[in-house]
Amino acid sequence: MRDDIALARYRVALALITALVAASTACWAALTPAFRAPDEVQHLNSALRLAHGGGWPAPGEALVSPGVDAARDEAAVDTDVPGRYLDRVEKDQYAEAVPMPDGDRTVVGPGNALADDVPPGTDTSTWDVEEIDQMTQHPPLYYAVAAGWLHLTGAAEARWDHQVLVLRLLDVLLFLPVPLLAAGATRLVTGSRTAALVAASVPLFLPQLGHIMGSVTNDALVVLTGAGAAYLCARVVTGDLRRTTAAVLGGVLGIGLLTKVMAAFTVPVVLAAYLLAVPAAPRSRRLAPAGIALAVAFALGGWWWLRNLMEFGTVQPVGIPERFEPVEDRGLWYFVSTTVRHLTWSFFGSFGLLDVRVPETVYWTGAILTAVLCLVALARSPQRRALVVLLLQPALLWCAVIVNAWPRFAETGWVVAVQGRYMFGAVVGLAAGAAAGVLVLVMLRSSSRSRPEAGVWVVPASLVGATAVAASGMAFAFRGFYRAPGEDLGTALERWSGWSPLTGIQLAGWFAVAVLVAVAAVVATVRYARSVSAVAPTAEETARTPATTAGTTGSE
Incomplete structure (x- = not known):
């Protein structure tokens, strides 16, 4: 019965974290001036x-x-x-x-x-x-x-x-399922409700993600389908080799392919999921569903890119005139250092038209922490095979952005088309990797204790930290958008209201709702942590048992 209470509170906490991510994204939709997001x-x-x-x-x-x-x-x-x-x-x-x-x-x-x-x-x-x-x-x-x-x-x-x-x-509505998918994928590959709730909170640690998902952009559908494909790949690699799952995976991937070319870099992830699926299965049981997934994906969206190749001679035509006069070659090091820096700052915080940039220490700290947590997970987590599959998605997208920028640099000397938002389609993989790394560190710290479930308190702690990061990102963006140097806060608030389609009272109500949701989410995670702490160790150990059966979703 106590474990049932813990499960019920887990579900409430997950629902409220999801609601908080959506409310935060909606706040970005109201905060960002019109047309001050990319394209x-x-x-x-x-x-x-x-x-x-x-x-x-x-x-x-x-x-x-x-x-x-x-x-x-x-x-x-x-x-x-x-x-x-x-x-x-x-x-x-x-x-x-x-x-x-x-x-x-x-x-x-x-x-x-x-x-x-x-x-x-x-x-x-x-x-x-x-x-x-x-x-x-x-x-x-x-x-x-x-x-x-x-x-x-x-x-x-x-x-x-x-x-x-x-x-x-x-x-915002298209982005709404992403925290749930992050939690589900993480629960499948780690078997931990604690890690799942941490993963659901990860989007709040990425203010740029909220900024982009709160704008008008085709990236919203790319992020949704990328998250859905990652979750389904987590099901596959943990043993779900059913053909219906393969067909659904192919359908999600096909929708992504009919949205943007970035979805194509999930194809190798699908293949890796079937090749590394556990428990071991005959090759025919792996190849047949993998073929179904890829065939469905091509039928829905892959054909578009073949059609481009046949009609325009290239997979991705360029629809915009050249904006830069060629300059002298500045060398390979300039290209590498510039692309990595641009990709990093525009992933963590480069608001508006990529012109309101968070300080360098902020985005490098975020990048280093994310990388360290993912490496810790790969090195020490017992589920590293599944994590390799999920982390392959962001790794491929990162490489793809840099490789895609090289021909234009070689031709003109300018680094273009390097934006962190191109990696947001892999946010579930990064969330799962970071959450698994947190789980490893927490378990190492508590290994000498008599209560292995003590690490559950990382959930409310991480949510409070994530909420603080999200709020700080909005405050930084507000100042960058609306507050001139030396100007008082009231004048900046009036300017915001003047440009917005909403009144000042409506804007205040909009953000007040988000604050209430944040408080409710933190309270729910605290209640969840208390319920788990009150359960016998075997209950939390049960929660950490990987859900490898075909009938589970990973969200339980």
């Missing part, structure tokens, strides 16, 4: 194009519509925010721009949501980059979902700031 103008433009029957032009042949172009001007995107990492004296300042009154903001709808057609085959490589919507270099699935959401919510013809907020909330 948000183009993401909105492509969603509106499909919402109003504009189709999916070839890469480079889609233009920003008059309505969205007006919205960009009204949002003062061509200004520098106060916290920009480098002052540009020739630029107007966002803090000095006057917000357009709510009632005067442009309504984007049938009359202005579609741009003029570009004749097929037109060379737009010399056009102004601001004219081009490069998102048609990707498959259209996310934008079709976004277009449907606009119609469902009645925002297909609305003020542009309302459309931005509505689509941001869609991405």
Whole structure:
């Protein structure tokens, strides 16, 4: 009975941690100024194009519509925010721009949501980059979902700031299952509820993840499908070789492939999961479901990239004009050091248009801690085989981003297309690795104690730390977005309210709800820790037993 109480409190704690991650992401949706997230103008433009029957032009042949172009001007995107990492004296300042009154903001709808057609085959490589919507270099699935959401919510013809907020909330909903999937995967590979709850809290340690998932971006669907594929790979590597699981895994991967090319780097992870699955099984039992998974993935989304290769001569066409004049070769060391640094800071905290950057000590500390915890897990965890599969996903994405940047560097001397958000599709693998590392360290510390379940108190401790990191990231971003040097807090808050589609009271209520959810989540984790501490050691040992049977989900 006591273990039943611990299980019930575990589920309550997991539900509230998930709710807190979602509330935090929704706060980012309300905090970030419109179009101050990567490519948000183009993401909105492509969603509106499909919402109003504009189709999916070839890469480079889609233009920003008059309505969205007006919205960009009204949002003062061509200004520098106060916290920009480098002052540009020739630029107007966002803090000095006057917000357009709510009632005067442009309504984007049938009359202005579609741009003029570009004749097929037109060379737009010399056009102004601001004219081009490069998102048609990707498959259209996310934008079709976004277009449907606009119609469902009645925002297909609305003020542009309302459309931005509505689509941001869609991405919050798409992100909602990710903490659950992280907990499920971690529970499967470690057998520990403690590690599962720590893994569910990991997104709060990554303010940049909340910032991106609270914006309008096709990365939201990439992150969801990447997380779903990682969870299903955890099921496979722990013994679930059923063909239905393989078909579902292939379906999730196929949806990812019909969203963005980054999903292709999960294919080797799927193969590794079947090759390393335990307990041992005949080769035919491994190859058949692996073939089913890959066949379903190709049928749903893989064909798009083969079609690109046949039609455009490349897997990933470039839909944006060249923005940089070539410079002299600065050498291999410059390339390596710059790509690693850019990838690291934009993974942990480079808000806005990658221009509000957290201090160097912050992102390097985050990177080192994450790497150390994952290495500890790989070295000392008894489930290292399963962890290898999950950590293969972020490792491949990290390498892919760097390798993809090399040809452009070799050609122009510039390091481009290096952003940490490209790795967020592997957040479940990183969460599982970090949580498993925490579990190893906690168990080593408590090994001499008579109560092995003493380590459960790391759950509320990690949640409090994660909440503090999330709140600090938002405070840092708020100052960078809205507060000019020497300015009082009240003026910055008024500026935020002036630019937002929400009133000051609504914004305060929005964040008050998040605070209440945070308090409830911490209380729930404390109650869970107490319930486990009150259970005989065998109960927690049972909770740490890996769930390898095909019928379990890993969330129990």
